[in-house]
Amino acid sequence: MPEKVALIGSGNWGSAIATKIGVNASACADFDDKVYMWWVRPALINEKHENVIYLPGIELPHNIVACPDVATCVDGATMMVFVIPHNFLAPIVPKMEGKFAKGAIGCSLIKGIEFEKEGDMKPILISDLLQAEMKKSDGAPVVDMSVLMGANVANEVAKGDFAEATIGCTKPENGLKWCKLFNTKDFAVQAVTDVAGAELCGAMKNVVALGAGFCDGLGYGGNTKAAIIRIGLKEMQKFCKVFYGDRQIKDETFLESCGVADLVTTCFGGRNRKCADIFAKNIAAGTPKAWDVIEAEELNGQKLQGTGTAQDVMKAIKAKGVVDAFPLFSQIHKIAFEGPPSPTH
Amino acid sequence: MPEKVALIGSGNWGSAIATKIGVNASACADFDDKVYMWWVRPALINEKHENVIYLPGIELPHNIVACPDVATCVDGATMMVFVIPHNFLAPIVPKMEGKFAKGAIGCSLIKGIEFEKEGDMKPILISDLLQAEMKKSDGAPVVDMSVLMGANVANEVAKGDFAEATIGCTKPENGLKWCKLFNTKDFAVQAVTDVAGAELCGAMKNVVALGAGFCDGLGYGGNTKAAIIRIGLKEMQKFCKVFYGDRQIKDETFLESCGVADLVTTCFGGRNRKCADIFAKNIAAGTPKAWDVIEAEELNGQKLQGTGTAQDVMKAIKAKGVVDAFPLFSQIHKIAFEGPPSPTH
Numbered sequence: 085m086p087e088k089v090a091l092i093g094s095g096n097w098g099s100a101i102a103t104k105i106g107v108n109a110s111a112c113a114d115f116d117d118k119v120y121m122w123w124v125r126p127a128l129i130n131e132k133h134e135n136v137i138y139l140p141g142i143e144l145p146h147n148i149v150a151c152p153d154v155a156t157c158v159d160g161a162t163m164m165v166f167v168i169p170h171n172f173l174a175p176i177v178p179k180m181e182g183k184f185a186k187g188a189i190g191c192s193l194i195k196g197i198e199f200e201k202e203g204d205m206k207p208i209l210i211s212d213l214l215q216a217e218m219k220k221s222d223g224a225p226v227v228d229m230s231v232l233m234g235a236n237v238a239n240e241v242a243k244g245d246f247a248e249a250t251i252g253c254t255k256p257e258n259g260l261k262w263c264k265l266f267n268t269k270d271f272a273v274q275a276v277t278d279v280a281g282a283e284l285c286g287a288m289k290n291v292v293a294l295g296a297g298f299c300d301g302l303g304y305g306g307n308t309k310a311a312i313i314r315i316g317l318k319e320m321q322k323f324c325k326v327f328y329g330d331r332q333i334k335d336e337t338f339l340e341s342c343g344v345a346d347l348v349t350t351c352f353g354g355r356n357r358k359c360a361d362i363f364a365k366n367i368a369a370g371t372p373k374a375w376d377v378i379e380a381e382e383l384n385g386q387k388l389q390g391t392g393t394a395q396d397v398m399k400a401i402k403a404k405g406v407v408d409a410f411p412l413f414s415q416i417h418k419i420a421f422e423g424p425p426s427p428t429h
Numbered sequence: 430m431p432e433k434v435a436l437i438g439s440g441n442w443g444s445a446i447a448t449k450i451g452v453n454a455s456a457c458a459d460f461d462d463k464v465y466m467w468w469v470r471p472a473l474i475n476e477k478h479e480n481v482i483y484l485p486g487i488e489l490p491h492n493i494v495a496c497p498d499v500a501t502c503v504d505g506a507t508m509m510v511f512v513i514p515h516n517f518l519a520p521i522v523p524k525m526e527g528k529f530a531k532g533a534i535g536c537s538l539i540k541g542i543e544f545e546k547e548g549d550m551k552p553i554l555i556s557d558l559l560q561a562e563m564k565k566s567d568g569a570p571v572v573d574m575s576v577l578m579g580a581n582v583a584n585e586v587a588k589g590d591f592a593e594a595t596i597g598c599t600k601p602e603n604g605l606k607w608c609k610l611f612n613t614k615d616f617a618v619q620a621v622t623d624v625a626g627a628e629l630c631g632a633m634k635n636v637v638a639l640g641a642g643f644c645d646g647l648g649y650g651g652n653t654k655a656a657i658i659r660i661g662l663k664e665m666q667k668f669c670k671v672f673y674g675d676r677q678i679k680d681e682t683f684l685e686s687c688g689v690a691d692l693v694t695t696c697f698g699g700r701n702r703k704c705a706d707i708f709a710k711n712i713a714a715g716t717p718k719a720w721d722v723i724e725a726e727e728l729n730g731q732k733l734q735g736t737g738t739a740q741d742v743m744k745a746i747k748a749k750g751v752v753d754a755f756p757l758f759s760q761i762h763k764i765a766f767e768g769p770p771s772p773t774h
Contacts, residue, residue, distance in 0.1 A: 235651065235652050235655035235656065235659075236652060237650060237651055237652050240649075240650040240651070240652045240653070241652060245649050245650055245652055245653050246649070246652070246653045246656060247652035247653060247656060248652075248655075248656045248659065248660075272656070304585075304590050304591070305582060305585040305590055306580065306582050306585070306694040306697065306698045307580050307581060307582050307585045307586060307590055307591070307592035307593075307694065308585070308590050308591045308592060309694075310580035310593075310686070310690035310691070310693050310694040311580065311591060311592060311593045311617070311686065311690060313689075313690065313693055314580075314593065314684070314685075314686060314689055314690040314693075315593075317684065317689065318684065335680065338684070339659070339662065339663065339683070339684075340659075341655070341656065341659060344658075344659055344662065344689055345655035345656060345658065345659040346655070348655050348658055348659075348693055349651040349652065349654075349655040352651065352697065353651045
């Protein structure tokens with residue numbers, strides 16, 4: 085039986101990835117041709133084959149069929165791709181109950197992280213949250229979850245510029261299935277059996293990008309920025325081992341697209357770097373500006389993720405008593421929330 | 430007995446590193462205060478304490494004493510730092526014969542690589558060449574050689590902007606000695622017992638930088654460039670293992686400053702990236718321009734290293750029969766020397 089694929093999400097990244105999934109589902113006998121994509125305004129996609137709101141100018145494969153009802157979307161699905169804002173999980177996921185196939189597997193493309201709100205302040209993976217939401221009801225199955233992360237500016241991927249990505253999976257055989265679904269000539273996907281490492285990279289890079297932005301804003305050159313990126317990569321690795329050491333964190337993950345490549349892209353482009361650059365310039369000029377003001381002025385309604393993550397990371401490493409092992413994360417937090425270091429430091 | 434340090438070289442990078450060595454030799458009882466620096470025009474340094482030709486505007490520590498005679502420079506030296514163009518090795522090194530202390534150790538800051546000219550076309554480390562030159566005469570000692578590599582734009586290091594570097598050494602105790610000599614508050618040096626890995630990174634990064642430049646010149650975005658950098662890092666690692674697998678190549682070397690950090694800096698700044706950007710733009714515009722023309726127009730007398738290294742690397746991997754394991758290096762060579770890939774590729 086061919087795999088039945090459902091795409092839960094239809095924003096910028098969801099639509100971009102639909103261009104790869106659609107092509108592969110058409111071309112490869114492993115997959116059912118039709119791919120349902122969850123969206124509230126299906127007519128646009130189903131008539132124009134274009135997401136004019138979130139990915140204008142890109143033709144979507146005609147076997148991508150939009151559907152406003154998530155239960156219909158995942159009916160009988162064996163492979164479910166999640167790419168929705170993670171605050172949609174709680175209202176949306178319960179509607180899928182009893183619909184997807186037994187033994188269905190899932191893949192999260194959601195970049196972000198949650199933290200426990202009290203006690204240990206432990207970081208929680210979005211893929212774990214998704215899994216927990218799906219098995220909430222009595223007798224609901226445990227869906228094996230993978231993630232897809234990497235240096236993936238959505239519009240460039242949709243245009244067909246060459247890009248790479250990483251699947252973090254629990255078992256190599258599931259990794260292979262996901263690679264087959266996503267991999268195209270211009271989108272090279274490799275699997276590593278390390279869900280936590282791959283997913284945490286996608287969230288932690290935004291903290292390092294704040295450091296890179298401070299560096300740019302203060303006019304430091306290539307040496308200093310390279311040092312921040314390198315030390316950042318090592319602290320990301322350490323963070324994964326400290327908090328998810330029981331989950332097969334692999335050193336090689338950090339040399340995959342989800343690790344070093346996504347970090348480099350984010351530290352040279354990206355909204356976190358940009359806003360931190362402005363933040364530092366304002367401090368240096370003696371006219372400090374709050375993060376939410378910069379966010380409102382620069383991001384056109386988009387949200388800054390690095391600042392919230394930096395605060396949560398700080399709480400987590402404090403609760404765990406490992407602040408000293410993270411000098412870069414600590415310094416970034418200090419600059420972002422306690423003003424610049426005094427000249428005597 | 431305190432270590433007696435000699436600095437053989439006085440160009441831009443040699444003068445920049447003198448600012449760190451001089452400070453440490455003064456401040457730390459492990460070292461003799463006076464550091465000889467080999468240069469043909471000693472009066473400039475010894476009177477003005479500034480290298481007005483290669484590092485204008487930076488005051489050198491007053492315990493850096495220039496000396497035009499290399500034999501006097503290394504007389505009784507126990508630690509020798511080499512930072513001269515590597516075509517100076519053959520004329521200069523023999524003049525040191527019988528002068529430096531028994532058991533003296535050396536550290537090469539020379540970035541580059543040689544290749545055997547026939548047969549296997551095997552890559553030869555400059556640090557090995559240096560060692561071989563020093564032991565050429567009957568009874569001459571074998572000098573244990575380390576290297577210092579990293580993301581180190583010389584003028585930024587001299588100015589005191591924060592930077593990191595990596596010592597590649599054969600034994601941890603020698604690595605520690607070198608760290609003590611180079612390490613300052615604004616120059617963080619760490620040792621890894623991997624001479625070949627650290628040194629090869631310093632040469633191979635220039636090949637990857639050509640790929641990054643092609644990417645920029647053709648207008649590809651962050652995803653593609655990040656992929657080139659990441660695949661480049663992996664091929665650098667593979668190259669080290671294929672040709673120097675017998676020399677303790679360590680995976681961690683590639684996450685040190687000599688690896689990922691120097692590569693990132695070179696792929697975003699640097700002359701190889703810049704000239705490759707222009708080379709690709711000219712091809713795309715239908716007005717191709719030869720490498721030596723671009724070099725003459727853009728580099729103000731400096732030399733392009735990546736192109737020669739790319740050609741030598743290609744010969745070496747061909748001779749070894751491992752071309753297929755290096756798709757990025759091969760493609761870079763193809764674009765640089767055989768014209769762009771045809772549209773049917």
